[in-house]
Amino acid sequence: MAVIEYIDAIRQAMKEEMERDEDVFVLGEDVGVKGGVFTTTKGLLEQFGELRALDTPLAESAIAGVAIGAAMYGMKPIAEMQYSDFMFPATNQIISEAAKIRYRSNNDWTCPLVIRAPIGGGIFGGLYHSQCPESVFFGTPGLKIVAPYRAYDAKGLLKAAVRDPDPVIYFENKKCYKLITGEVPDDDYIVPIGKANVLREGDDITVIGYSLPLHFVEQAAEELAGEGINTQILDLRTLQPLDKEGILEAVRKTGKVLIVHEDNKTGGVGAEVSAIIAEELLYELDAPIMRLCGPDVPAMPINPPGEKFFMLNKEKVKEAMRQLALY
Amino acid sequence: MTQSAGQNVRHLELGLSNEQAIDMYVTMVTARKFDERMLLLQRAGKINFHVSGVGQEVAQVAAAFALDRDNDYFLPYYRDYGLVLSVGMTVRDLLLSVFAKAEDPNSGGRQMPGHFGSKKLRIVTGSSPVTTQVPHAVGIALAAKMKKKPLVSFVTFGEGSSNQGDFHEGCNFAGVHKLPVIFMCENNQYAISVPVHKQLAGKVADRALGYGFPGLQVDGNDALEVFRVVKEARERAIAGEGPTLIEALMYRISPHSTSDNDLAYRTKEEVDLNRAKDGIPKYMQYLIDCGIWSEELEAELQANVRKVLDEATEYGDKAPFPTPESTLLHVYADDAEQGGRE
DSSP, X not given: OEEEEHHHHHHHHHHHHHHHOTTEEEEETXXXXXXXXXXXXXXXXXXXXXXXXXXXXXXXHXXXXXXXXXHHHTOEEEEXXXXXXXXXXXXXXXXXXXXXXXXXXXXXXXXXXXXXXXXXXXXXXXXXXXXXXXXXXXXXXXXXXXXXXXXXXXXXXXXXXXXXXXXEEEEEETTHHHHXXXXXXXXXXXXXXXXXXEEEOOSSEEEEEOSTHHHHHHHHHHHHHHTTOOEEXXXXXXXXXXXXXXXXXXXXXXXXXXXXXXXXXXXXXXXXXXXXXXXXXXXXXXXXXXXXXXXXXXXXXXXXXXXXXXXXXXXXXXXXXXXXXXX | OOSOTTTSOHHHHTTOOHHHHHHHHHHHHHHHHHHHHHHHHHHXXXXXXXXXXXXXXXXXXXXXXXXXXXXXXXXXXXXXXXXXXXXXXXXXXXXXXXXXXXXXXXXXXXXXXXXXXBTTTTBOOOOSSTTTHHHHHHHHHHHHHHTTOOOOEEXXXXXXXXXXXXXXXHHHHHXXXXXXXXXXXXXXXXXXXXXXXXXXXXXXXXXXXXXXXXXXXXXXXXXXXXXXXXXXXXXXHHTTOOOEEXXXXXXXXXXXXXXXXXXXXXXXXXXXXXXXXXXXXHHHXXXXXXXXXXXXXXXXXXXXXXXXXXXXXXXXXXXXXXXXXXXXXXXXXXXXXXXXXX
């Protein structure tokens, strides 16, 4: 198996799905000739032509809305939002339309659409190139939401999203593009939507998270193992629907849980995860549920000390994990 | 036929047979009578709500008849009873929707009336936030282009909607990619209470210039003129020449909905003046002048529509509601596994 970068895994998934099914196409700003501002769609125009790697006008509601129309016709569009910070103009199309098409038509019309959107900071992107908007869409029935961390999952979840009969938001982490590498099969596989994954086995504490922060958690867990603290790490992979069984199983194993994400704390995915744990496992816990998240400020600043203050890192998660272990 | 040569054969020149010309009229009258019946049902307390299309049926029906009703895609807005009746929805279907019954083909009794949808009839499901259907129509036209299918998507909206971003974004996208889509604005002069001069500083049709395709105004009360411009727009679309924006001028004779008192913002004189311009009697007179319609046929039609409405109303009223638990169904393709229900 080849070791490739996270961004290559995303590109491979699109390429393979477009080869497999001629109804699959990509549309968005700069996805054609330029191959994406991050090179995510590089080579697709050359292989599949300009209609299937479609450069669109700079208008996010149309990117989503046109993709929804094509999906209702029977195509399998992958709509790219250049940064998730810019997908808010498309929110009405995503929440009022894509999420409700099957339901409002009583299962007559469907909307098999993928919306790819890069999330996350740590790239000196300032307020509007760094956000994590998961909580805006989380809790909207009718949508599925995935957020891969490993390169393997980046490919497998995107392929699953393309084949899914319902709209899927695919939050890829732009800091992970080059930072995260991993073994990725060349052949066809999918990672099922709705299933979390155990990244590390341990019996002292459980850490639950998704996307980039798991990189810091894995590093911290490795170091804490030297201190005799053994960590169970659960990668949610899918945010909606949450893998309730996977969450409960991971917490049950240690009785101590820390939930980690870069999106701000209030109303974030971690709040729902902790509610699930509290509803089902309160009396099996040996410590209060802990959360370590981005601060409740509008978005991260561009100045380096401010960005560093906002972002999670190995030291921050390691300290939280140690405190939980010592509780 | 008894018409003087050349003067009253406009429909034949436009490619409409006598039967089709009459069928158009029957559909307009059916839509009008449906609408009037719904207002009565609401006043009688049988239904909660009705949103009216009175005054707009002529353009809706004439446009639909200019399309390929077996292949094209239709993205109506909430006043388009004439349009959906023209493309295969039945009065019974509409009544099932009005009464929010399980058998309603639009939404299974989930959505407000006027929120149309039928995959079989290629009427694309719609919502209440206005103008979201415009980019959808563009997406369907894009798919048609990609799959090389000779069809067009036809989307309607009010002049109020023409101010939404989705209108501009959709038109611009369609213009750039020369897509087979027809945008028809049903300019009925009001966005609920706000008159057209407080919504638009120019003409909706003129906006097409900025998108790089033709835009034109048409008298929405002139059935055959609407038919002609939509037919030409369709020919352009199928020939790969791209979209057309049509602004059909009309007047919303009814209040916005049964919850609206329109005399709070307009006068009875204004409404009466416009009622006199109603295109349905004008079109009937045209058919009579052509010698293909008569008072006898009119009486027969009125009786028949009344009967259809009576039967459909009774059917809709008596049909069962959806089961309460069905509220949980169809969130996802696989509800049980994906969280649509426990």
